[in-house]
Amino acid sequence: MKFGDINAAYLFWAFLGVFLFYLWAYKQRQKAMEHFADKNLLKELTASFDIKRRQIKISLFSLALFFSIFALMRPQWGFRWEEVERKALDILIAIDTSKSMLAQDVKPNRLERSKLAVKDLMRRLKGDRIGLIAFAGRSFLQCPLTSDYSGFMLALNDLSISTIPRGGTSLSEAIYLAIKIYEGQGEQEKVLVIITDGEYHEGNPLKAAETAKENGIKIFTIGIGTEEGELIPVFNEYGDSTYLTDKEGNFVKSRLSEDVLQKIALSTGGIYVRATGAEFGLDLIYQKKLSKMEKKEMEGKMRKRYEERFQIPLVFALFLLLLEPFIGERKKI
Numbered sequence: 001m002k003f004g005d006i007n008a009a010y011l012f013w014a015f016l017g018v019f020l021f022y023l024w025a026y027k028q029r030q031k032a033m034e035h036f037a038d039k040n041l042l043k044e045l046t047a048s049f050d051i052k053r054r055q056i057k058i059s060l061f062s063l064a065l066f067f068s069i070f071a072l073m074r075p076q077w078g079f080r081w082e083e084v085e086r087k088a089l090d091i092l093i094a095i096d097t098s099k100s101m102l103a104q105d106v107k108p109n110r111l112e113r114s115k116l117a118v119k120d121l122m123r124r125l126k127g128d129r130i131g132l133i134a135f136a137g138r139s140f141l142q143c144p145l146t147s148d149y150s151g152f153m154l155a156l157n158d159l160s161i162s163t164i165p166r167g168g169t170s171l172s173e174a175i176y177l178a179i180k181i182y183e184g185q186g187e188q189e190k191v192l193v194i195i196t197d198g199e200y201h202e203g204n205p206l207k208a209a210e211t212a213k214e215n216g217i218k219i220f221t222i223g224i225g226t227e228e229g230e231l232i233p234v235f236n237e238y239g240d241s242t243y244l245t246d247k248e249g250n251f252v253k254s255r256l257s258e259d260v261l262q263k264i265a266l267s268t269g270g271i272y273v274r275a276t277g278a279e280f281g282l283d284l285i286y287q288k289k290l291s292k293m294e295k296k297e298m299e300g301k302m303r304k305r306y307e308e309r310f311q312i313p314l315v316f317a318l319f320l321l322l323l324e325p326f327i328g329e330r331k332k333i
Contacts, residue, residue, distance in 0.1 A: 002306060004074030011069045019062065053327055060324040067317035075313065076306035087127075087295035089189060090145050092181060093118055094133040094174040096196035097163045099244060100254035103197070105230035106275065114195045114224060115156055117280035122149055124286055128295070131181065134159055135174035137166030137202070141181065171196065171260070172203030179208075179215050189293045190217040193285065194264070195275075197225040198257030209264040220270040220289065221261040222281045229255035 003009075095118070101111035122130070131145040132155050140163065143155035171194065178192040192212065212219055232244040232254055244252045258274065265272040271289065273281030 001075055001077045004076055004306075004308065004310075006073060008069060008072040008074075011072065012066075015062075015065055015069060018065065022058065057324055057327050060320045060327070064317045064320035064324070067313040067320070071310040071314040071317060074308060074310045076308055078307040078309075079304040080307070082305045088147065089128045089290060089293055089295045090131070090182070090185070090191060091125075091128060091290065092131045092133060092145070092178050092192045094135055094139070094178065094192060094194045094196075095159060096136070096169060096194075097134045097159060097161050098136040098169045098199075099161055099167065099232055099234065100169070100197055100199055101224075102161060102234070103225060103230040103232050103254045105226040105228070106224055106277065109233075110197060110224045111159070111161065113275070113280070114222075115159060117195075117275070117282045118156055119153070120280075121282045121286060122153070124283065124291075125149070132156060132159070133174055133177055134163045135170065135177075136161075136164035137168035137170055137173075138164055139170070139173040139177040140164055141177065145181070168201040169196070169199055170203045171200045171205035171264070172208035175205065175208035175212050175219070175264075178217060179212055182215065182217060187216065189295070190215070191220065191290060191293070192217055193220045193222065193282070194261070195222045195224060195282075196261070197254055198223050198259075198261045199254060200257075200260065205260055206263055206267065209267045213268045217268060218270045219264055219268040220285050221265045221272045222275050222285070223256050223258050223261050223272065224275040224280075225254065225256035227256055229253040 095111070095114050097111065101114070102109050104110075106113045127147055129145040129147050130143075130149070130152055131141070132143040132152065134140050134142045142159060142163065143152050146152055174194060175192065182190045209219060230253065231251055233241050234244050235241050246252055256274075258272070262272045264270075271285065273284055275281050
């Protein structure tokens with residue numbers, strides 16, 4: 001036996017409270033009657049009253065209350081197998097793992113803030129499949145599309161600037177990899193969310209975006225960073241920090257480049273959002289766009305459907321409540 005609403009069991013505390021209140025009220029009534037009349041006279045006045053019948057009435061009412069609470073707990077036993085249809089949306093998340101994502105104009109840094117935002121998004125997903133792409137000078141499928149959120153979380157936590165050995169940033173590589181992943185998946189909605197500071201050093205991301213559009217992929221872009229930019233901290237093997245420099249020894253300052261991200265999103269029917277400290281943008285994209293997209297039918301699963309049996313204790317409760325008024329409290333002469 002199992003219960004559909006085990007929380008209703010807390011009502012048994014109310015049942016106990018009613019019982020204790022009855023005992024207290026009964027004792028108070030006895031004391032009041034003893035003050036009203038002498039014990040011998042009291043026996044004569046209550047000679048026609050049957051205390052056992054009253055106890056039976058109270059017992060019937062108590063049992064009715066007990067069975068009512070039991071019915072609210074929705075007891076279940078016996079089951080049948082049924083196929084459950086499941087619909088889901090596929091969402092690929094591509095996160096920039098180049099060194100510029102270590103800039104701290106967004107706390108704690110751009111990469112860590114991006115990972116936190118993806119974790120927040122996962123709390124909104126209900127059966128949707130999610131995959132993870134890491135990209136820098138190359139791109140890599142960190143986690144394939146899956147509804148195993150625990151596995152996805154492990155892959156997300158492992159993401160770092162060392163995930164992709166080749167430096168630089170290639171937005172087009174991430175887009176082409178998404179196209180390859182979605183290849184042969186039919187006409188359903190396909191989603192790619194790119195999180196980056198917008199800087200790129202090779203490839204043609206706009207051309208890649210056009211190819212993505214031809215393959216039915218909508219790209220949503222999130223720009224992280226500030227227009228003023230920030231120096232990029234780097235750490236040596238001893239944990240000492242300094243800042244990244246170019247070949248001439250000048251400090252490299254990474255700035256948010258929104259233009260290309262806006263064009264990528266616009267060309268594929270997606271939207272661009274600039275991440276801020278208060279609102280990163282992923283929740284907004286999911287709420288305004290992704291949650292309203294048509295979801296594809298996934299392979300159905302078989303699950304046990306337990307039979308509801310609350311009717312049985314409910315019938316007992318109703319029977320006892322109907323029986324209680326027919327029991328009088330006077331002795332039969």
